[in-house]
Amino acid sequence: MADVLLLERVRKSFGIGTPVEVEVLHGLDLRLEAGEFVALIGPSGSGKSTMLNLIGLLDRPTSGRLVLHGEETTELGDADLTRLRGRSIGFVFQYHHLISAFSAAENVMMPLLLDRGFPTDEMRTRAEELLDQFRLSPWKDQPVLQLSGGQQQRVAIARALAMNPALVLADEPTGNLDTKSADIAFDLMREINEARGTTFLIVTHDPRLARRCDRIVEVVDGMITSDHPNVAVR
Amino acid sequence: MKRWQPFEWIAAIRFLIEGRMQSLFIIAGVTIGVAVIVFMSALLESMTANMMKRTLNAQAHISMVPPDEVARPLRSGSGEIVLTTVQKPTQRIRSIDQWRSIRDDLERHEGVTRVATNVSGSALAARGVSSRSVTILGIEPERYFGIVDLPGNIVAGQARLASDEVVIGIELAKELGVTVGDKLRFTSATGASVILSVSGLFDLGNRGVNIRNAYVALRTGQALLGLIGGATSLEVDVADVYAAEEVAQLVQAETGIEADSWIVTNAQFFNVMNVQTISNTTIRLLVGLSVAFGIASVLVVSVVQRSKEIGILRAMGASRGQILRVFLIQGGVLGLIGSLFGSSLGIAAIYAFHAIAHNPDGSEFFPLILDWRLPTAAAILATATGVAAAMTPALRAARLDPVVAIRG
Numbered sequence: 001m002a003d004v005l006l007l008e009r010v011r012k013s014f015g016i017g018t019p020v021e022v023e024v025l026h027g028l029d030l031r032l033e034a035g036e037f038v039a040l041i042g043p044s045g046s047g048k049s050t051m052l053n054l055i056g057l058l059d060r061p062t063s064g065r066l067v068l069h070g071e072e073t074t075e076l077g078d079a080d081l082t083r084l085r086g087r088s089i090g091f092v093f094q095y096h097h098l099i100s101a102f103s104a105a106e107n108v109m110m111p112l113l114l115d116r117g118f119p120t121d122e123m124r125t126r127a128e129e130l131l132d133q134f135r136l137s138p139w140k141d142q143p144v145l146q147l148s149g150g151q152q153q154r155v156a157i158a159r160a161l162a163m164n165p166a167l168v169l170a171d172e173p174t175g176n177l178d179t180k181s182a183d184i185a186f187d188l189m190r191e192i193n194e195a196r197g198t199t200f201l202i203v204t205h206d207p208r209l210a211r212r213c214d215r216i217v218e219v220v221d222g223m224i225t226s227d228h229p230n231v232a233v234r
Numbered sequence: 235m236k237r238w239q240p241f242e243w244i245a246a247i248r249f250l251i252e253g254r255m256q257s258l259f260i261i262a263g264v265t266i267g268v269a270v271i272v273f274m275s276a277l278l279e280s281m282t283a284n285m286m287k288r289t290l291n292a293q294a295h296i297s298m299v300p301p302d303e304v305a306r307p308l309r310s311g312s313g314e315i316v317l318t319t320v321q322k323p324t325q326r327i328r329s330i331d332q333w334r335s336i337r338d339d340l341e342r343h344e345g346v347t348r349v350a351t352n353v354s355g356s357a358l359a360a361r362g363v364s365s366r367s368v369t370i371l372g373i374e375p376e377r378y379f380g381i382v383d384l385p386g387n388i389v390a391g392q393a394r395l396a397s398d399e400v401v402i403g404i405e406l407a408k409e410l411g412v413t414v415g416d417k418l419r420f421t422s423a424t425g426a427s428v429i430l431s432v433s434g435l436f437d438l439g440n441r442g443v444n445i446r447n448a449y450v451a452l453r454t455g456q457a458l459l460g461l462i463g464g465a466t467s468l469e470v471d472v473a474d475v476y477a478a479e480e481v482a483q484l485v486q487a488e489t490g491i492e493a494d495s496w497i498v499t500n501a502q503f504f505n506v507m508n509v510q511t512i513s514n515t516t517i518r519l520l521v522g523l524s525v526a527f528g529i530a531s532v533l534v535v536s537v538v539q540r541s542k543e544i545g546i547l548r549a550m551g552a553s554r555g556q557i558l559r560v561f562l563i564q565g566g567v568l569g570l571i572g573s574l575f576g577s578s579l580g581i582a583a584i585y586a587f588h589a590i591a592h593n594p595d596g597s598e599f600f601p602l603i604l605d606w607r608l609p610t611a612a613a614i615l616a617t618a619t620g621v622a623a624a625m626t627p628a629l630r631a632a633r634l635d636p637v638v639a640i641r642g
Contacts, residue, residue: 058549058637079553086551097546097640101248106235114551119235119244159550 003067004166004199005032005055010064012050012222024050025222027064034166035197037190039204039213039230047222048203049171055201056169057085069166086115090160090198092189094172097156098144104155105131105140111162130158134188150181157188161198168192170202174209186212242556245547246563253536257568260532264572264620265579267525268612271518272580277587278514280603282507286475287601289500292443294350294381294469295478298340298485298493300328327355329464336489337468343488345481348471350377353452355459355466357422359402361410368406368448370420372455381471384436384449390414391434395451400430403444404437420448424460525616526623529568533561533627537634544631545639554632561628562621569620570613577609 012025024047032038042048053059054066057073066073069088073081090111098107108127113119131140134154139147144155153173160168170189174182186209193200204210211230218226235244250257305323308316330336333351340349353372358365375395379385384401385393391414393401400418412418412432421427430450437444456462468491472481478495486493497504537544544557581604591599 053637056549058640082548082551082553085549091546091549093546093640097542099543099546101245101252109235110547111550113235113241113244114547114556117240119237119239119241121237124235163551 002034002070003031004034004036004069005030005201006065006067007031007055008065008067010054010061010066012047012054012059013062016062023062023222025054025061028219028222028224030217030224030227032167032199032201034199035193036215037193037200037202037213038215038217039202039210040217040219041204041207041210042219044205046219048219050222051219052169052171052201052203055167056089056091057081086111087163088166090163090165090168092153092157092160092168092170092173094175098152098159100143100145102144103141104136104144104147104151107144107155108158108162110159115163126162127158130161131155134158148181150177150184153177153181153185154188157185157192161192164196165198167199167201170200172203172205174204174206182206182209241552242559242563245560246567249536249540249560250564250567253539256532256536260528260568261572261575263528264525264569264616265575267521267528268573268576268616269579269583270521272577272608272612273583273587274514274517275608276580276584276602276604277600278510279605279608280584280588280600282510283603284600285503285507288439289503290475290496291387292382292438292440292447293496293499295472295475296470296482296485296493296495297499298330298336298468298470298489298491299466300330301490301492303328327459327461327466329353329461329466330468330491333465333468336491337465339489340468340470340485343481343485345472345474345477346470346485347473348377348380350374350381350469351452351465352378352467352469353455353459353461353465355422355455355461357420357448357458359406359410359448360419360421361412361416364410366406366409366445368402368420369446370422370455370458371447371449372452372459373449374452378469381469382438384438387436387438388434389437391432393436393449394433395449395454396433397451397454398428398430399433399451401434401436401449402432403447404435405441405445406448407432407435409445420450420458422458422460426458426460428454428458430454522615522619525569525572526619529565529620529623530626532568533565533624534630536564537561537627537631540631541634541639544634545636548634548636549640557634558628558632561631562624565620565622565624565628566617567620569616569618569623572620573609573613573616576616577612580612581609 007028007030010025010028011023013021013023015021028051040048054061068084071084099110105127108130109123112123112126128140131137136151136154139151144152147155174185177185189200192198202213210216213230215229217224303323305320307320310316337349337351340346351374355370357368357370359368389404395401407413414432414435416432417429418432419427419429456464472478479497482493482495547557588602593599
């Protein structure tokens, strides 16, 4: 299987050159293949979010290699990183972070609109298909703030898939939902993974959800301490 | 979403609509600011144009007269002044030497549009037992009417000047109790006298001119004032009225004839006009600044409120340029909408003021001159101000670190 993501000896420090300089990631190596459904676990403060920011090209490693979808990112400028991020990565956050001035369908269209610049009928069709798949069609034209928490998170997942990205990064995607809504959201991500082969990297504190992933990567104190297939699922 | 609208426009308009209370308040602020600017500009423009019209309606831009006669002190053979007190000579009416060739030269001078020859001097206008002191102006109608629009200001009769005709102002006609067709006797200081028929009455909008000036044909004036073939002044119009003084100094240096521009002869009026322009510009600048700060403050708050959304948009692939433009457009739209309302309000206010304000005699306070370039300029300026005011918050939004923004 082709690599979607490759991290080699990735380090990340903050406050470089100051008395409070601190290294939070100590030479990470990680390889994600297409179609994997991976849980990233670890205690708070272990460096999971920092790792996710680096993988999501929202931040740059201090050293090491980061190859996304076959493209070496280390030397890319801001504009190229933005383009690559928009086309290759979908984000799902704990708090859905939808754009409140837009409807559900428009939020799903947003990554396409940012990429192409102008709205098209195809974008609208694509957004409606995703909302239909996520059983949100009746609310497609509703302002997102009028939807329930579970519905909003489903819209956020649909938005993350709008560009048909190679990799979806989900940071505690169910952390703010009740058990039922959390299961629905997780099942949707799993369905997409199986149907389209989209790679998912899911940060979670919920052992129940982690156990439903194909592979579990554990980070402790800025180092990957375990990385193994989830035999229970297999 | 309209297919022809780019993302930046869509987001900018949606953000403004979503924060509608903030948007409405700042649009109201811009509206008031632009209304003040439009009202004051239109008022000043109308009043200045009116005063200019009144001033230049009855005089040329430059008047050229022979230099004053100077008495030279008596000197001894060795060049020493013998008499230390020299009495100033009285200034008699004199003709300009070689006025025809000077006139022809002036007509070819850069910046000069028209030249007319006059002969002028004082006389007594009498009818029956009534008499008034007047200034006789002997003119060549075809030249002079290009400078002073006498035919356009005739209220009775015609601006016709045969050798036995005179055109006088309405105030003088009232004082002497004459109307078109009546005869008036004019007697000059030299003792010459002539009876002329009133062919027309004018109103140049200036009481002093209306009661003082009596226009006659050049030859009639020359005969009455004892200056056969002479001219006491050359009246000059220039292309740029505000450059009249520079042209006057130039032609004075070239011809040796004293040249006074309307700016010098109306120095007080010109000073008042300058002060008005400066104060109006200052007020417009201050109002413009307050509008700019108002827009900037609203957008700064908007950037803070939307920092998470900006972070998400950046994460989803929005470039810094796209984010920058979203906020610049918001500033421009606030300025544009405010300027449209403000221009309408300002124009309505100037019309209302014009309708209400009257002179003590009931006549209009000022003729309303509304240049339609003013609201257009206001709209362009306010939009540009809005965009400029939005620059700081827009840059702040564009520079937001998406990681920090999303974390909040």
